[in-house]
Amino acid sequence: MSDANKSGACMANSGDMGVTNDAGEVFTGDGTHTHDGLIVTDGAILPCSLGANPFATITALAERSLDLYAQRKQLTINTKENKLLDLFGSPEHPKYRRKSCAEECHMRVEEREEEEEIYHAHKSITSARRLKDGGFGFTEVMSGYIHRLHNDSSKLNDHIDDYELAARTAKSMCETARFFLSVQAFNTRSVVNDPKHSANLTGTFSCPTLEGSPFMVRRGNFNLFLVDTKAPGTRNLTYDFDMFGTNERRLHFHGYKVVDSSVALSPAQFWRSTSTLYVHITERPKGIQGKGGEDEEYCPKGKVIAQGIMRIQPQDFLSEILTLSPTGSSIFNKMKSVANFMTFFTRKSMSLFLAPLTPLQYPSPAYTGFVNHTPHTKSYKIKARDGVVTSLHMWKPTNTSVEAKNLFMVPGASVDHQIFALPTIRMNAVNYFRRAGYRVFIPVHRIGVLMVAQDNWTTFDARLDLLACLEFIRKRYPYAEPVQDDDEEREPEPIYTITHCMGSVAFAAGLLDGTIPAKWIKGVTCSQVFMNPIWNYMNMIKVLALPIPADRLYRFFAGNWFSCSTGENDSYVQKALNELLRFMPDERKEICNNATCHRISLVFARCWNHRNLNEATHRQIDRFFGGVNMTLLHLLMKQGSEGHVISNGPLYERLDTPENVRKLRGIPFLLFVGGDNAVLSPESTERTYEVLTDAFGTRKDDGIEYRRRVVPDYGHLDCWMGRNAWKDVYPFVLHEVDRVVRGPKYKFKPPNDEFKVLMDSGELLAQ
Template sequence: MTTRLSRDIATLEPRYDVVVVGSGYGAAIAACRLARAGQSVCVLERGREFDRFPTTLGAAKDELSFTLTTREASARLGNPNGLYDFRVNDDVNVFQGNGLGGTSLINANVALRPTPEVFEGDAWPDALVEDGGEGLERGFQRAEAMLQPTPYPAGAPELKKLSALERSAEALGAGHCFYRPPINVAFEDRVNAAGVTQVACNLCGDCVTGCNTGSKGTLTQNYLPDAVRHGAEIFTEASVRHVERQGDGWVVHFDALCAGRELFGDQELFVRAGRVVLGAGALGSTEILLRSAARGLSLSPRLGARFTGNGDVLAFAYNADERIDGVGAGDDEPDPEHPVGPCITGIIDLRDREGVAHDMVIEEGSLPGLARDFLGGALAVAAKLDGEDTDSGFMDSIGERLRQWGIGGKALDHTQTFLVMSHDDGAGRLELDGDHVRVHWEDYADQPIFEEVDRTLYQASVPLGATYVRNPGSTEMLGERLVTVHPLGGCPMGADASRGVVDHAGRVFRGDGAEGAVHEGLYVLDGSIIPRPLGVNPLLTISALAERACEIMAQDAGWDASQIVRGVDATTPVGAAGPRPVGVEFTETMRGWIDLDPEAEAGPAAAARGKDVDAAFEFTLTVGVDDIRAFSRDPLATATMFGTALAPVLSDGPMTVHDGRFRLFVPDDDRVRRRRMEYSMNLETIEGESLRFTGWKEVRDDAGIDVVADTTTLFFHVDDAAGARRGAGQLVIEPLDFARQLRTMKATGASSKLEGLGALARFGGLFAGSLLDVYAPFFAGDSANTVTRKDPSALGTSANLTVDVPPRERRAIAAPVPEVHPLVTADGVELRLLRYRAGDRRPLLLLHGLGVSSRIFTIDTIEQNLVEALCAAGHDVWLLENRTSIEVPAAHERFSGDEIADHDYPAAIAHLRRVTDFDQIDVVGHCFGGTTLFMALLSGMTGVHSVVTSQTAAHVVAPLMTRLKSGLHLPGVLDLMGVDSLTAYAGEHPTWRASLFSKLLRLQPLEAEEWCSSSVCHRIAFLYGPLYEHDRLNRATHEALREMFGVANIDAFAHLARMVRAGHLVGANGSERYLPHLDRLDLPITFIHGSENACFEPATTRRTHDALVERFGPDRYSYHLIDGYGHIDCIFGAHASRDVYPAILAHLDRFSPA
């Protein structure tokens, strides 16, 4: 189960002790350590919090963000807030992560220290090592203790890419320089140093597109949850623009990147802080300070200097002679025969050779599986245009060509990825180009170190028999742009403002003060403060510098430094458990006027007076419904609001909204047909004053229909903190703003687009339904009662049905008068058993399917029903009305198949054993009855002697249409739309809604011979798929379908859909609680399946049958494919007694003879 660390930005407080910008290594450490020190900490992160990362190219495309800042063009392409953040410049490109956790989300998590020589020279301030490096050493130790890096274990599966790198090391004469570096990855299930449970790495190789197992030590697994545990509040999609000094603190200005706020123009929010820690990375923190400097903040002239790409080089040994297995699994399960392993597991450490300038490290990498096809083509082209084949020969050429064609393997699976860090000259400069930072670094790719790296990598490719391919972006044709994934510098540390932007502890120098003067309370702690390349993965160095700086900060402030490093109390909750609920958000702007007369009453008169003196008032608010289900069920529920308000007569700048609350259509206590939409919020002014805004829209049934005016006009007043009236007025939504508002409506937390549409539909239905309650008298042909009452023949209903079935003549069935046995389950659900005692044979229990009852076994419209056939053979027949039965009240509650398996069947079997004195009973289960019977048996239920199952078993193979409904999470979508249950029933006198729905269902794609005019029949096909072959039903049974089919709850459908997606029985939560226990099905079982079943394909039962035969032998298992039959017609088809029942009777005669 996931844990959400971030909060709704509507809960942002006006002021914090510390505001941390970003959530990469430096920022996360600052948030963690300062929260531990007892400070109130707010984290503002530009990106989103991810529950799951892309595994397909289509999903990854939605997360691509390109920022072009070149001499020729400046543009933003793709998702402006996507996870994969590419910065395209004239000289060097940058790739970084954008999300909660920063680049740790998509890096390889290699935790290596630089060599001591890197800290020598004048790039670093003397104060960094004036204590002999003890403070920095403590920083390294603390970081390592939290991140827990460990090398790829010796006993783990062998990785071909790791072995290939070792061969490359030997070819370079550097076999002694090869080793497995420490990486922040869990190789066994564990509770880590932050008290977070991690599972062992599954070796999928997709570290760089985001770890979906939680095995990688991203910052969301350690420092950030620790920060939250100690009180830090994290807010995502908050892009900081600039900071300014105000009084003895700081104001942090930011944009909220959600709900289309950008459509309404510049809407900056702000939050106050005693201290600000910038940790937005080399590009982000530098950009923020450059913007701040442009607004008057005095900073060092070195701002933007000493940018370095850490000497990064990406290259490939393409189409090697042997498999490398260097491509991730993507959307497939990891292949145990060809494990990829974590992205980086090996290193050729070529440091300490001829001085730092020539140092480099070579690491192997894995390519993302989701981009396999694209990368395969791209590298083939690059190899053709610019590659250097390291071996030759006719046969070698033939092998390479065959692999490119996918014969005998694929070229990409024979490709080694090289990741190099070295030492460039660190002479890059970051400059503000419009609104974004641009990297300026002429002739970057021409530095000698890159030629040296190039030669070395060619030699490393030779023992692999591969074609050496340079970084495709570094070719002359593509502008000779190298790419770095380790941007450093821009805010370099130095001894004073003439040599650096920050000091050794990250304190920001003033540009206009005495030597060494700093801005009190302003810090930068991230890769931007590193003044030179490190020649190795930088995460550990960034972490150590941040750890050291936080220790100094605590000492300077007089905080209890011991609290910073105390142990973790893993019992303290971290964030919100479980996936984010599905919600809705939208942004609206309203404009108008305010009258500053304390006696003014809200309304048009006050607005007119305000307009006369140009006292404008407007707001832009984002309204968020966190959980649309809960919101729609509670008429008094509130949504949150945040945003800004502009009123020059009240404040010189935008006022930030705090504690915003929105209520939709609150009933008016004085008028039945009047509703109010209520707005309340605090307004924080830039001057430091707090005001209270109260507003409302009145929706009322005046003469005529004025729904537009009612829902777009807001009356309001503003009070000060003491409650004194400051003014009142009226606001309206202008047509252009309303058009923009409609574009901002979106679902939040949805797992699919369709689920999102369901949430929007539910909110829209709630809105429209409330309007109908008000305006119903104006709609001809519908009374108010018609609008508001529950319609039992609508698609979804949670009301008990009063079925208006027309009378018909019924025949008496040839069976004893049934005994009625009430039954109560262990969880308190009232059920019913019917006993037809026609003999003293072993008790036989019949289990019906979903949305029906045991009436399917006793229907009188056929010549002989199943109960009659069993009684004629002398059986003691019992029918269970389980909680899915439309005959019991429990059918209208919400439950999954797990509850039936766990409670209903054990209770029924215990009752039969007690009443009949038989220790074991026989069971016949149809459809969901059979499904849940197998679930119960696989859970360990005892007392069953033998089983006959009709249409279902332990595996689930559905036809295309059912798979589509399940894959689109249709039950979840209907749930979001407010549909608690579904019914196949259509009454004799349906309302217009039910009639419309029935007409729409006639458009379903059905085979010509299966089409009919019955509304019930169409509903059955929609809910379950075609359940029968029409030619197997007689007319009387077809007409009686309305008697047998009714309501079924949405949770049961959702459980079925989950099993369809899994292909076998799973728990309602997706757990594998059933199939691993197939050994519990060591008992006689007969499988019956209709050959034309359009609900579950015959492979459903065949797979279970074959699995059991393979395990236990064929003696006690039989399989009957009933030719020409569908699903439920095997139970009540006109000739089922001739074509189907004999298989059931034969099973019982064999295993429970009279």
């Protein structure tokens, strides 16, 4: 015979002798005071042995404790009988409490979510059983530092530096965190083949600085090597779950490990990437489902209350490996499950670790990720003085609460209007300036994405296209409203101009040689360069270090036209070039396998920090680039090596002479450059700034006439095409445009439109 609790347990007269009183109430200390409502009803509290299976005694003890509590609180116990208990349904006699409509609605939402979670888990289990598929599971322990945020901002600073700062702050304040999670995949085949690569999470999370800790985790999501749409060539290991605190507090945990090209051929970096989890924790808003749809990208909803970093220690990783266990109906299924999982994990890991050796990514015929189609309002054919016909696109302002003003935006070489009206980001530059009340004009000049670009045109020739466009705008749109009568004579308002890269150089050539009258221009924002192009060191190597100039070498082997795009059916010369470009030297974190990206880097140098482009932009970069003729390339090489804007050959006259610079008097300039620009040296804008300030001083009418800015963590084209350019670049450009066009006292008030909703909700950060 066996028995239980031979010596009894913790019932006593006071806290210094035991834990509970005769009613099962837990003492607060050594005296007789007890915690209100904290009652132990198990027979283990009796200070004597009850024998084996003392159901009646334990039941009587529990009833007595609750009866005493009810009498003391003057509560009435409902004695109606229950029917057969349904563990998955609602109680037969639910607790009566008057609830507000909002509380009832919130409760119904939570019940639906709970039912949906249980349904999906049950469906996964039954499906695996029916198909007799094997699964796998393992347990993971991670620890680190998570800082509780005390500001009122609900917006997430989703940058690695922000997580590191929060972790350092948490470490200094001893804000530790730890989780113990079990990962369970019921069907290995679905995990391997499903794009989400999802498994279930259960466990616990503790962080003493968060009220309600420790938290219970149930039915969360673990995604293995999930494609990161916010950065090209990047895979994430994500942890998403709601967690429930001891005080009924419900928070949402989102963590991700970033595995990108920085791990290429570096075992140490691969370990750091796969063992570092960037975490933020949010309050879960009432009435909002936390997981979203299957195809919905994660977007933080609710106030961000904590942020930091957690890591797995080597000893914990070893324990995790030892806990890896397969499931299945037979030994064969278990072995197959392990083999499939390890093959999948190895394949995904090696594709990142051996990134320089993976197959090249060629242009895709399918359009994917075009989330922001920005059609122009009107398009015009513009004929220059020399007879060359180009295009001019116009977008009407969407903000009618302010007076419409003209804005002329000039793209660079080998690109067109799409760098400003990019369809693969949720808010592009055209959207941004239209909502500020500007009528946007963008030319596609003769060195852009046009068939005529294959002729031997240069930046010096393109100034004629810009002149023709300005003449058309001044004639058709001289003021807020367009002019219907083409013959009407009136003095148009000067036009503010934003220029980028070689579009800036072409515009500088037109202003300096007098082709474009300076009085037509209200002000200029120059992106990366204006009249002093200076190549960065990689481009200088191509120009000066090679025994044969690159343009002559390419012309000899492949002709006069270099296309930035390519394909699997390209010529053998182009295919060989594509393979050689794999090994073009660059930082490890900038390695990719996009053939078009490599070709762009060859002719112009790397035009972006890859982390600033989203996957859709980088995957389809061929749609936004044309090519370059060797005559133009030769002129660009000469200008960039000498540091001056010059005319066509054979004279190659320098245009930025002191006499020509004097023509720029009275035009305000904003010069900005990406701090990581690999195409042009930051000295390009610095030298122009010095020339202008030396010639005209820094101020006019008590205002700053010339400004220069370096944008940290940005390269060249990502200043316009970057997924976060809407918050890092566009605002200071708009501020300068407004200052010059509408006056220094003007302050832009964002309209209540779809973009404001995207900004406020944080969805723009999730693109």
